Amino acid sequence: MIDLLLILVVLTNLKLLGASRLGASIRTVAAQGVVLGLLPLVTHPHPLSIRILELAAGSVIIKGFLIPGLLFRAVREVDVSREIEPLVGYITSLLFGLAALGLSVWFGAKLPLPMGALSSWLVPVSFFCIISGFFLIVARKRAVTQVLGFLVLENGIYTFGVGAMQEVSPLVEAGVLLDVLVAVFIMGIIIFHISREFEHIETDRLSTLKD
Amino acid sequence: MILTLILMPVVAAIALFASRSRAASRVLPLGCALAHLALSVACWRQAPAPALGGWLVLDPIGKLFLLVISVVFFMGAIYAAGFPGTQAPPRNDPSAASDSFQSEPIFNGCLLMLLGTMTLVTASQHLGLLWVAIEGTTLASTPLIYLRRDSRSLEATWKYLLICSVGIALALLGNFFLEVAAAKADGVPNHSMVLSEVLSGAAHFDKTWVKAAFILLLIGYGTKMGLAPMHTWLPDAYSESPSPAAPLLSGALINCAFIGVLRAQQVCAAAGLAPFGEEAILALGLLSMAVAAVFILGQTDYKRLLAYSSVENVGIMAVGLGLGGAGAFGSLLHAVNHSFAKAMLFFIAGNLLFVYQTRAIAQVRGLLHRLPFSGVLWLTGFLAITGTPPFGTFVSEFSILKSAVDQGRLWVAAMFLGLLGVIFIGMATAFLGMAQGEAEKETRTRLSWMNLAPPLGLGALVLTLGLYLPPSLTQVLRSAAQSLGGL
DSSP: OHHHHHHHHHHHHHHHHHOOBHHHHHHHHHHHHHHHHHHHHHHSSSTTSHHHHHHHHHHIIIIIIIHHHHHHHHHHHHTOOSBOOBSSOHHHHHHHHHHHHHHHHHHHHHSOOTTTOSOTTHHHHHHHHHHHHHHHHHHBOBHHHHHHHHHHHHHHHHHHHHHHOSOOOHHHHHHHHHHHHHHHHHHHHHHHHHHHHHSSOBGGGOOOOOO | OHHHHHHHHHHHHHHHHHHOOHHHHHHHHHHHHHHHHHHHHHHHHSOOOOBTTTTBOOOHHHHHHHHHHHHHHHHHHHHHHHOHHHHSOOTTOGGGHHHHHHTHHHHHHHHHHHHHHHHHHHHBOBHHHHHHHHHHHHHHHHHHHGGGOSHHHHHHHHHHHHHHHHHHHHHHHHHHHHHHHHHHHHSOSOOOOBHHHHHHHGGGSOHHHHHHHHHHHHHHHHHHHTOTTSOTHHHHHHHHSOTTTHHHIIIIIHHHHHHHHHHHHHHHHHTTOHHHHHHHHHHHHHHHHHHHHHHHTTOOBHHHHHHHHHHHHHHHHHHHHHHOTHHHHHHHHHHHHHHHHHHHHHHHHHHHHHHHOOOBGGGOOOHHHHSHHHHHHHHHHHHHHTTOTTSHHHHHHHHHHHHHHHTTOHHHHHHHHHHHHHHHHHHHHHHHHHHSSOOSSOOOOOOOHHHHHHHHHHHHHHHHHHHOOOHHHHHHHHHHHHHTTOO
């Protein structure tokens, strides 16, 4: 069951790397958020404790619905063309993704988790998310895609957190989720302003400030 | 008491966000800043009780930076209240008038939110909570940079938010790694991340994971602190942020990220890996100073000049911390001195920007004629930030240098001194050129005392710290340095 969810995460990442439509990308990240929200339910020894249910529900709502909703709104209001316009082509991106996956598996084998982790896929998948997130931030022009990259990166770290430890204090979990939510909220507002200011949301034109 | 310190500004901020009241917006920041300062001083007199089951405790490091942040914020609140620039737009851009005018309650609300999250950083003993608080400071300060609402500030805001968020996300991974390091030691999966318990158990942690965790924490919090090569957002954010906000970013916020680095080094030292952490921090510190020196020479924009000077100064702090021992003492003292001196300079830079309406060094001439008071303060600030005696920065830089020489690391000392020299020359060229010369217009511009008193007060503080270190401060610095494994 854990492996199934983790494979879904890998697939969503690959889909993101190859996706050409903005709307599809946001939906993919939303799907990834829902899958990751369900992860604690299967990794935890006592899945039906109130705390775990709360964490799962909170993650699903925030990562799966609230954040994508905010992004959809930002994109709709600015009414940009729906193409992603990558700096690195889709095929190259996918090839990069496969290479990154291989690297993550190799890396995960080098860094085994203690206490007999629930699935040997946890570490590779989380690293794969982190690398994909970085790649999306660097290789895509649109501000929205950079936010998606940030979310995938954050999801990778979250995957590691869920896998590596059974109990994280609720206050910290809530704080992390809240921080991400507010970050995306502010990013959404900025995207709106970037589009109004430049009549596009491509960050490669944000290049006035330099020495 | 700790909870009051944290919640008071947050509640005030929420009240401002909700009411958008302009009257409250004028009164609340000053009132909160005053109350916060009074409470912070009280915390020095009598240690406050731990809160939230030991998650919030003021240890010497927290106590030190709480007061620094509170003082800088208090000055900032006075300055913001009297600063015409927060209300009036630049003259050449009337379209922005209504915008920045309306957003004043939002601006002040974000200021208060920033104060609350910064206070939380100083008091957090739980490493996870510390992460949440530091990311919180990023979020609270982002709208401050974007106050002017033009394309340049937009670019700076986007870089700041994205780079810092990604950096701080890596610090979260570092926290998880640390937890794995703890679990690997004894096979028990759930370890408390409260600092005192981490430190007492760290000796048995898995060394490889601790090293990986430390690197991630250093990169993460180092990004926020402005250490090269992760500093790229900093010159943009500092130069584009409005005049009342820049002093808080450089004078107060840097310390919060520094606390994150200090905690990482504490854990590293407790795990018996102090030299590993120190080497990494030292390398980043020297690199930051070198990068700053390159960009300070020939810099044409005085706010960017000050920003690169911040990169230099976090480099100095990192070098001190990396040397350990007496160097750590100097590093903490330098953090205090830099906060006051840099906030002072950014306040005056705000005055200059208001009067001259330009950030180009070449276009500001005859400062001593046109703005005598600000001009003298500007030169004083220059001497203070470059570590000229008798200012406090001299004492802290000298103690870092001395610790390098005492340890026999002469090449570190030589590089440190050489880079300081280059930066001194670069800054002197810019500052002296601005101060001297004929003013284009002989008209003297009068500034409100609220825009002159904060830099004056901060300058006096740096001077005082150079002449006399109060015993209570020395004691706190000493115990803070001890907690870093020094002395």
